[in-house]
Amino acid sequence: MRVEIWSDIACPWCYVGKARFEKALAAFPHHDEVEVVHRSFELDPGRAKDDIGPVIPMLAKKYGMSEAQAQAAEDNLGAQATAEGLVYRTRDRDHGNTFDMHRLLHFAKEHGRQGELIQALYEANFAEEASVFTGDERLVALAAAVGLDADAARKVLADPTAYADEVRADEREAAQLGATGVPFFVIDRKYGVSGAQPADVFTQALTQAWGERSPLTLIDQSAGEACGPDGCAVPQS
Numbered sequence: 632m633r634v635e636i637w638s639d640i641a642c643p644w645c646y647v648g649k650a651r652f653e654k655a656l657a658a659f660p661h662h663d664e665v666e667v668v669h670r671s672f673e674l675d676p677g678r679a680k681d682d683i684g685p686v687i688p689m690l691a692k693k694y695g696m697s698e699a700q701a702q703a704a705e706d707n708l709g710a711q712a713t714a715e716g717l718v719y720r721t722r723d724r725d726h727g728n729t730f731d732m733h734r735l736l737h738f739a740k741e742h743g744r745q746g747e748l749i750q751a752l753y754e755a756n757f758a759e760e761a762s763v764f765t766g767d768e769r770l771v772a773l774a775a776a777v778g779l780d781a782d783a784a785r786k787v788l789a790d791p792t793a794y795a796d797e798v799r800a801d802e803r804e805a806a807q808l809g810a811t812g813v814p815f816f817v818i819d820r821k822y823g824v825s826g827a828q829p830a831d832v833f834t835q836a837l838t839q840a841w842g843e844r845s846p847l848t849l850i851d852q853s854a855g856e857a858c859g860p861d862g863c864a865v866p867q868s
Contacts, residue, residue, distance in 0.1 A: 635668045637805045638813045639733075640732045641674055646712065654830040656837065659838070670804070673730060720760075734795060738793070738794055747778065818840040
């Protein structure tokens with residue numbers, strides 16, 4: 632069974648939602664048979680790469696609230712993150728364009744390190760003091776820390792076309808599926824779960840999707856010519 636998760640590194644609810652989903656998945660009896668794939672979604676795709684600023688003023692402007700209200704909302708989010716066992720800095724974080732991070736995640740997927748890199752990016756953005764928006768070398772260091780080749784990661788980041796089509800394809804697919812925000816979870820292309828739902832909602836969705844998996848139905852039960860472990864059937868004259 633496959634679970635696809637559309638998310639953005641700049642999205643705090645994606646950080647929290649991932650933890651809640653993983654809690655449900657860890658307790659799911661068939662967790663070893665579940666493939667998790669992370670898909671790209673930019674919350675602010677039109678933002679310039681060099682447009683970096685503090686989170687609180689950005690939230691205040693975006694949602695038409697005071698900075699005090701924006702800070703209170705961050706504090707509440709931090710409390711929910713803490714309840715999931717996550718570290719969440721509610722002060723002095725910044726915000727910027729995440730396109731290069733998504734490109735790097737597609738590179739990591741090719742090398743079997745996508746899950747490790749997305750967790751490293753989340754923790755760097757929400758839990759650590761050093762910004763993830765300060766330049767390529769910060770991202771290269773995070774990639775290397777999860778076992779990716781630093782020079783190869785640097786080369787990907789230096790080429791703005793590398794994995795760009797993959798990111799855009801994910802975003803188009805999200806729109807086709809009706810995702811207007813993230814996190815957005817798609818289970819076996821049959822069920823969608825929107826938002827950072829409680830772990831028991833994910834448990835219910837996983838259980839229901841697994842229970843409705845259908846065994847293969849053969850159209851023709853007769854034994855036709857075929858190839859198998861012992862070779863291929865030889866036509867009889």
